[in-house]
Structures are given as structure tokens and as C-alpha cells.
Amino acid sequence: MKNKPALIALIVGLAAGLLAFFLLFQKTSEIDKKTTPIEILVAARYIPAGNILTADMVQKKSVPESYVSPSAIQNIKEVSNLLTLVPISAGEQILSNKFGYSGNSLALNLNNGLRAYTLEVNETSGVSDLIHPGNHVDIMAKITSNKRLITSFVFQNIEVLATGQKLAQNEQKNSTSPESYSTVTLAVTPDQAETLMYLDGQPIRLLLRAPNDDEIVSISAKSDSEVISKIGHFTPSNKAASEKEK
Numbered sequence: 001m002k003n004k005p006a007l008i009a010l011i012v013g014l015a016a017g018l019l020a021f022f023l024l025f026q027k028t029s030e031i032d033k034k035t036t037p038i039e040i041l042v043a044a045r046y047i048p049a050g051n052i053l054t055a056d057m058v059q060k061k062s063v064p065e066s067y068v069s070p071s072a073i074q075n076i077k078e079v080s081n082l083l084t085l086v087p088i089s090a091g092e093q094i095l096s097n098k099f100g101y102s103g104n105s106l107a108l109n110l111n112n113g114l115r116a117y118t119l120e121v122n123e124t125s126g127v128s129d130l131i132h133p134g135n136h137v138d139i140m141a142k143i144t145s146n147k148r149l150i151t152s153f154v155f156q157n158i159e160v161l162a163t164g165q166k167l168a169q170n171e172q173k174n175s176t177s178p179e180s181y182s183t184v185t186l187a188v189t190p191d192q193a194e195t196l197m198y199l200d201g202q203p204i205r206l207l208l209r210a211p212n213d214d215e216i217v218s219i220s221a222k223s224d225s226e227v228i229s230k231i232g233h234f235t236p237s238n239k240a241a242s243e244k245e246k
Contacts, residue, residue: 036064036065037062037063037064037065038062038063038064038065038068038074039060039061039062039063039074040060040061040063040068040072040073040074040093040094041058041059041060041061041072041073041074041075041076041093041094042058042059042060042061042091042092042093042094043057043058043088043089043090043091043092043094044056044057044058044059044090045057045090046087046088046089046090047084047087047088048084048087049083049084049085049086049087050083050084051083051084052081052082052083052084052108053076053079053082053084053094053099054076055076058076058094063093068093069093069095071095071096071097071098072093072094072095072096073094073095073096078096079094079096079099081101081108082099082100082101083099083100083101083105083108084098084099085098085099085100086098106161106162106167106185109161109162109167109187110161110187111187113189114187114188114189115187115188115189115190115193116161116162116185116186116187117185117186117187117188117192117193117196118183118184118185118186119183119184119185119186119196119204119206120182120183121181121182121183121184121204121206122182123180124205125203125204125205125206126163126181126182126184126206127206127207127208129163129179129180129181130208131160131163131184131206131208132160132163133160133161133162133163133166133167134159134160135159135160135208135209135211136157136158136159136160136209136213136214137158137160137184137186137206137207137208137209138153138155138156138157138158138206138207138209139153139154139155139156139158139196139204139205139206139207140152140153140154140204140205140206140207141154141199141202141203141204141205142202142203143199143202144202148223148224149223149224150221150222150223150224151221151222151227152219152220152221152222153217153219153221154195154196154199154204155188155192155195156216156217157209157213157214157215157216158186158187158188158192159186159187160184160185160186160187161185161186161187162184162185163179163181163183163184163185164179164180164181164182164183166179166181184206
């Protein structure tokens, strides 16, 4: 057993060598991992606060993992429909924690091609403060043209974006009492906005539509004489007419 100490020393040496090799391999792997390039999104140009990220604002860039922020994003969809909360400099990594949702952002409620147009209303023209964001309304106006007084549907099935400063996402569920407002903001096309601006100052009335009613009714404008001629002549309701046919 004279060789026993030498055998033990050999085993200890091998174990130490294996441990050193394992630690060195692990360290090398960590270094390789940190230097491995990861493709992330960076700002292609300066992006102001309050903007929704679009494809032309960003570009892809390979960055060593050790320099990649934990909040860095690789796909623009990760911040879809969110606003930049702070400005982002050109070349800066796009970080998810620099985006958020603003509950008071009217722009986020608009579809492309539409504009927000605000009408001044009172309790009568605004349907007794019973219109809510997300409802749809028709717009009627009383217009004086060529010394003739005409009443007409101006537009139909227009979406309500806000009543006063209340937007759809700020609506309190199960609210039992209406809140008063003096303005109603509608989603309109530029052409519709131009017409409404022309009618500014003319008597305008909003008509609230049923939630699932998107029918556009063809009704011609009526002069004062045509309206007066109809007074006293009543058209039976659909229910009454169907009962009569039976």
C-alpha cells in the first residue's frame, strides 16, 4: 500500500483538473452568450412622446446580448396601439417600458381616414344627456336657403367618440345617473366635417340610434310648406300596419 498516497494525490489532482475545466467551460459559455448578437428594434429617427410606433420609425439591429436591455423589443407588435410616454432618440433601443396607454387619448379611438369633430349641444339637441361614447347618431338640421326653411337629415349612423371629455374607455359600468355634457364629439370624414362646419350656427339635432341599427334611410329634405302639409296626417307604425293586415 506504499502507492496509496500517490493514488489519492492523483485522484485529487484529476478532480481538481476536472473542476477547473468545468469552471473554465462555464465561464467561456457565459462570455460567448453575452457576446452573441441579438436582433432588436432601434429608433430609425427621433420619435416624440405621444406617438404610436410605425414600421418607418424603427429598424432592426444586431446587438451583443450583454448590451441588450431586458425591456428591448424584437417585434413592433409588442407595443401595438401603445403611445410613447417619453421621447426616443435616433439609434436608441425600443424599450417596452417607454410605452403605455393613455385613457384620455381621443386619437386612439379614431380609425384611419376619420376626424374628430365636436358639436355644441344642449339638453334638447343632445338627447337629454343620454348619449354615450360608442353610440351612433343621426344628425338633423334646420337650414335657411334661398329664403326657404328646410329640415333635413344631414348624416346618418355617425359614431360618437366622446360626450364632453368622457371617452368610451372611461365610461363607468353600471352607471345609473346620466352626466351632463355640452359637447358631443363625432367620428366623421373630412368631407362630412366640411359640411358640419358650413352648418355651424344652424339649428342641429342629434337622433340616437338603436345599438344594432345601421340602416341608412333615404329621406328627402322637406320645406316648411311640406312639413305643414303633413301635420295631422299620421303614418301607422309597423306594428299597427301588420295587425291591420291580419
